[in-house]
Every structure is written in C-alpha cells, then in structure tokens.
Amino acid sequence: MFSMVPHSGGAQDAPVRVRLEGVRGVERRNVMATLSIALSGSERVVTESRVQRLHSRAPGEINLALQPFGYYRTRVQSDLRYERDVWVASYAVDPGPRITVSLVDIEIIGEGREQEAFKRTIESFPLAVGDPLVHAGYEMGKIRLINTASELGYLDARFERRELRVDLESYTAEVDLVYDTGPRFNFGPITFDAAIVDPDLLRSSVGFRQGEPFSVTPLLELQSTLGDSPYFSRVEVIPRRDLADGLEVPVEVHLVPRKRQRYEFGVGYGTNTGPRGSLEVEFRRLNRRGHRSGAQVSASFIERRVSGRYVIPLTSTRSGVFSVAAGYARLTPTTSSSDVLLASATVGQSRGHWQETIALTFQLEDFVVGSDTGKANLLMPSLSWSLTDADDRLFPTRGGRIHMEVLGAVRGLGSNASFGTVKLSGKLIGSLSAGTRVLGRLDLGGTVTSQLRELPPSIRFFTGGDQSVRGYEFRSLGPVDEFGNVIGGQTLVVASLELDQRIIRRWGVAGFVDVGN
Incomplete structure (x- = not known):
C-alpha cells in the first residue's frame, strides 16, 4: 500500500x-x-x-x-x-485474485440426519469446491440449515462446529460444519382467546393436529387464513416453546375482532361506465356460528345493480363457505341491453393454494342484442378454480393470477337453451426496477352451442373496454349480424403487455399493447 x-x-x-x-x-x-x-x-x-x-x-x-x-x-x-x-x-x-473454496464438509447429526430436506439443503449450499469465497454465501448456507430445522420441528438444533478456515499461504478456504438437529418437537394443544365465534369454527381453520410434527408453515397458513377472514382485524399465532410439555409445543392464537358492521360508499368515473356510484353494507357476524350477510347497490350510465348475499362457514372443511345470493341488474352497453334476475347457491373451499368454487345459478334474462331479442331461462352449474400469488396486495411487483371456469346449461333441465363454456384467464407481474413493472395478461374462452343467438349477451363473448382491449368502446368488438350490429361470439382471445412506472404514491404512467377479439 x-x-x-x-x-x-x-x-x-x-x-x-x-x-x-x-x-x-x-x-x-x-x-x-x-x-x-x-x-x-x-x-x-x-x-x-x-x-x-x-x-x-x-x-x-x-x-x-x-x-x-x-x-x-x-x-x-x-x-x-x-x-x-x-x-x-x-x-x-x-483487489488481486480471489480465494477459492477447496473443501465443503457439512455433516448432519441427531434425529434428523436422514431427513431428505436436510440433504437437499446441503446439496444446494451456496458454496461449492472451486467457487470464489463469498462470505455471504457461507452465512446464507447456515441460515438455510437453521430454517430447515425450524420448518421440520427440530427446535433445539444447533451447530456443533461451524468454521470457515482461510489459508493465506495456499490461498484457499475450507467450510466445515457439523449441525446437530436434536429431537423433533410436535404440536401441542392450541388455544384461542376470542369468544366472538364458536371454537369449532376457529378449529376448522387449523391445518394441523396435536401430536403431529411441529412446522412453521401451518402456523403461517393459520395466521393468513384467520387474517383473511372477515371476523378479525389482527391475528397473532405464537408457538410457546417456553411452555413445552416434553416435546409438545402449545400454540396460542391471539385475536382482535373487527367491527360487526361495515358501510362503504363510493363515487367515481370510468371510461366504460361514465359517472358511477355504489353503496355497500356488510354484517360480518350475525351469530356465534359466523354467519354473515351483505347487500350492494350500484349505478352508472350503462349498469344498475342491486344484490344481496348470505354466507355460512362450513366447519367440516378448512376455509369452506356455503353462500346464497340473489340480485337484479339492468345492463345497457351500446351493443345490447338486458334485464337480469338471478339466484345462486355456492360452495367455496381451499384446495392447497387453489380456491375452488362450485355453484348452481338460475338466471332469467330479457335481452336485445343487435337484431336478436329473447328471454333466456338458464339453470347453470359451474366449477371454477383460482390461484393468486403476489408480494403486495395494493401494488404488487411480483406475482400472478390464474382463473379457470367451466359452466353450462341443458335445454329441458330448467333451461331453454343448451351450451357449454370454458374460460381461462391469467396475469403475470414482474419488476424491472424500483417502481417499474411489466404486466402480461391473457384471456381465453370458448362456447359450444348450436343456439348462440338464443343465448343472452351475458353468456356471449365481447371485447373492448378498459379491462379488455383498451382504446375501444366497452364491449364493442365481436362478430356482427347481417345489419352490422355487434352480437358477440363463441370464442375469445385477448392478450395484453404493459409497462408502467410509479411516479408518486399511487400515481403512475403506463404504456400498453392490447390485442383481441
């Protein structure tokens, strides 16, 4: 120097x-x-x-x-x-040359030594023989071992030896780790401190049983499930390692209830709808069994709606609900007009990370679309699956969503027309830099029917509008009749690629390319 x-x-x-x-x-x-x-x-x-x-x-x-x-x-x-x-x-x-790693020796001892998860963690250790020495990789490798032990319930795991030896003469480095897992802990009893709903309803959200191997993942899932419910404003799931009885760790769940009622009033303007307003009321807890209900009224230049629903939690299945709903809508986009009455019964439940919904809907619709007029009576069973993953609910920078739905009706079985429809939609979001996102969207659909012009516009496919192909009027793209009126079609393809830049808080600018029909 x-x-x-x-x-x-x-x-x-x-x-x-x-x-x-x-x-x-x-x-x-x-x-x-x-x-x-x-x-x-x-x-x-x-x-x-x-x-x-x-x-x-x-x-x-x-x-x-x-x-x-x-x-x-x-x-x-x-x-x-x-x-x-x-x-x-x-x-x-x-800087000169970098030291290279000449030895990586990691040994797992204790009850968990044969666990495949530990073997995979060792195989993916950030440093390998011949790699340049990066201390952060060494520290990350140790953290992964600790996290694996915690995830599997080895709560007393510790390093018997952890050495990073640097030899300046040979200019090499050696990693030498011995990790003792100790005994595997199990879940103990779980207790809830809230008395606003029945204990059976709370326990139906629990994805583990007393005596099963302890793991952090089901605790996080429980916190997420209860936090997403309408009953609680704050949820804390705390494993009490300090109160363990032998190898059983009790779990305490602290809950802060939400207000019983929620009222929401909104006004706005949309390029599809023009000026619009809405009023919604939700009764979050009608009784200790967790029943809830709600109603909504909304109005704009092209749409007037009123609807109500009643929701019953299902204690027999995790996060399951049964709901009934009814509503009326008057829809008057430029290409059609409809008066719709509907009633539905729905069962929703989680299957892993997917949300599954089974529904039966009866719909009466008086419609005019192009030169077609009619009255549709449709009894429609449907089945849908959806999956959502995002790093932030308000402004996600990474994540995606996929939704699939199958529905149909059969003439003579509560319906005056037959059809079968499959819909698939997806969206991906990625981040290029701070505040800069890339968004991709794809919507596909197809209907099998020989009676398309007997089906109401709510069943046909249209495109155009700020949630479809932007730059075109709402529902203005689609096949036309002999008079040139857009009447909707049997298939749908819409794709979009967007780049947006956040400017300040919730404001930003976006550039996009949409295609579809």
Whole structure:
C-alpha cells in the first residue's frame, strides 16, 4: 500500500470528497459503506487532523471491506490533496485474485440426519469446491440449515462446529460444519382467546393436529387464513416453546375482532361506465356460528345493480363457505341491453393454494342484442378454480393470477337453451426496477352451442373496454349480424403487455399493447 499526504501551510478545515477506482458494484458499495473518510462526507466541515487520521485508516478499511468477497491480497494506492477548498481523498484499488473454496464438509447429526430436506439443503449450499469465497454465501448456507430445522420441528438444533478456515499461504478456504438437529418437537394443544365465534369454527381453520410434527408453515397458513377472514382485524399465532410439555409445543392464537358492521360508499368515473356510484353494507357476524350477510347497490350510465348475499362457514372443511345470493341488474352497453334476475347457491373451499368454487345459478334474462331479442331461462352449474400469488396486495411487483371456469346449461333441465363454456384467464407481474413493472395478461374462452343467438349477451363473448382491449368502446368488438350490429361470439382471445412506472404514491404512467377479439 502506498500513501501520499501533502503538507499544508496551516490548519485547513473543509469538506471531504472521496474518489474510488478499481472496484464496482456490490464490492464498491461495501467499501464506501465501510470507509470512515467516506462517511465523513456528510459533514459540512472536517478538520485537517481528522481528515489525515481517517485517510491513514482507509487502506486497512478497504482491505477489510473486500475480504467478504474473497479478496485477501488487496493493494491500495492512496492520495490526499487539498484542492479548491475541498479535501480530495483518492484510492486506486487492485483487489488481486480471489480465494477459492477447496473443501465443503457439512455433516448432519441427531434425529434428523436422514431427513431428505436436510440433504437437499446441503446439496444446494451456496458454496461449492472451486467457487470464489463469498462470505455471504457461507452465512446464507447456515441460515438455510437453521430454517430447515425450524420448518421440520427440530427446535433445539444447533451447530456443533461451524468454521470457515482461510489459508493465506495456499490461498484457499475450507467450510466445515457439523449441525446437530436434536429431537423433533410436535404440536401441542392450541388455544384461542376470542369468544366472538364458536371454537369449532376457529378449529376448522387449523391445518394441523396435536401430536403431529411441529412446522412453521401451518402456523403461517393459520395466521393468513384467520387474517383473511372477515371476523378479525389482527391475528397473532405464537408457538410457546417456553411452555413445552416434553416435546409438545402449545400454540396460542391471539385475536382482535373487527367491527360487526361495515358501510362503504363510493363515487367515481370510468371510461366504460361514465359517472358511477355504489353503496355497500356488510354484517360480518350475525351469530356465534359466523354467519354473515351483505347487500350492494350500484349505478352508472350503462349498469344498475342491486344484490344481496348470505354466507355460512362450513366447519367440516378448512376455509369452506356455503353462500346464497340473489340480485337484479339492468345492463345497457351500446351493443345490447338486458334485464337480469338471478339466484345462486355456492360452495367455496381451499384446495392447497387453489380456491375452488362450485355453484348452481338460475338466471332469467330479457335481452336485445343487435337484431336478436329473447328471454333466456338458464339453470347453470359451474366449477371454477383460482390461484393468486403476489408480494403486495395494493401494488404488487411480483406475482400472478390464474382463473379457470367451466359452466353450462341443458335445454329441458330448467333451461331453454343448451351450451357449454370454458374460460381461462391469467396475469403475470414482474419488476424491472424500483417502481417499474411489466404486466402480461391473457384471456381465453370458448362456447359450444348450436343456439348462440338464443343465448343472452351475458353468456356471449365481447371485447373492448378498459379491462379488455383498451382504446375501444366497452364491449364493442365481436362478430356482427347481417345489419352490422355487434352480437358477440363463441370464442375469445385477448392478450395484453404493459409497462408502467410509479411516479408518486399511487400515481403512475403506463404504456400498453392490447390485442383481441
């Protein structure tokens, strides 16, 4: 290491500017975060004696800052000058070669030594023989072992030996870990502190039983399930390792109830609907069995709706509900008009990460679409599955959604027309940088029928509008009749690619390409 410090003719108190050459990326950021003289740059004035003291420490600090990336033979040329009322500290860094890993020896002992999860964790250890030594990889590998043990219920697991040996003569590094899993713990009794709903309803949300091997995953799932329910505003699921009876860990669930009623009023404007307004009321807890109900009224230039529902939780299945609903709608987009009365019964439940819905809907619809007029009576069974995964509910930067639905009706079985429809929709979201997202969307559909013009517009496929092919009027794209009126079709293909940039809070700009018909 070489350093130059000029003699100044008297005390010179001034700001400090640091120049760093020879390192880039994460290594550069770590050096700048470690350099004491760089951290002093936030001060308006630094004394000459302090600048020289910090400058003399800089080569050693640079060396230490690069060691976590495997650089142990770093050379630094340093220079400190007083220029134009500013101290300029310059450092030219030659990191030198990186140490390579010559040995990775990881041994699991204890009851869990034969667990496949530990074997997979070892196989995916971030460092392998021949790799450059990166300390973060070593630490991440240890964390993965700890997380695996916690996930499998080995709560007393600990490292019997954890060594990262660096040999500067051979310029190699060795990883030597011995991890003792200890005994495997089981779930103990679970207790809830809320008395607002029946215990059986709460227990139906629990995905584990007393005596089963302890795992963090079902605890997180329980917290998510209860948190997503309409009954509680805050949920805490706490494994009480300190109260363990032998190898059984009791679980406490602390619940804060929501308000029993919710009222919501909204006004807005949409390119599809024009001015619009809505009023909704929800009764979250009608009794201790968790029954709930709600009603909604909405109106716009093209749509008026009123609907109500009654929901009954199913204690026989996890997160299952049975609901009945009824409603009326008057729909008047430019291509059609309809008066719709409907009633439905629905059973919804979770299957793994998927949400499954089985429904039976009876629909009466008086309609005019193009030159077609009619009255549709449809008794429609349907089955749908949906899956949603996102890192944030309000502004996701990573995630996706997929929805599949099958429905139909048979003439003579409560219906005056026959058809079968399959729908598939999906959306993917990815992040390019902070606030910049890429969104892809695909909607597919197909209907099998020989009586398309006897089906109401609610069953036919249309495109156009701000949730479909943007730049076209709502439901203005589709096959036409002999008079040129859009009457909807039997198949649907819509695709979209969008790039959006968040500007401030919930405001942003977007560019998109939509295609479909």
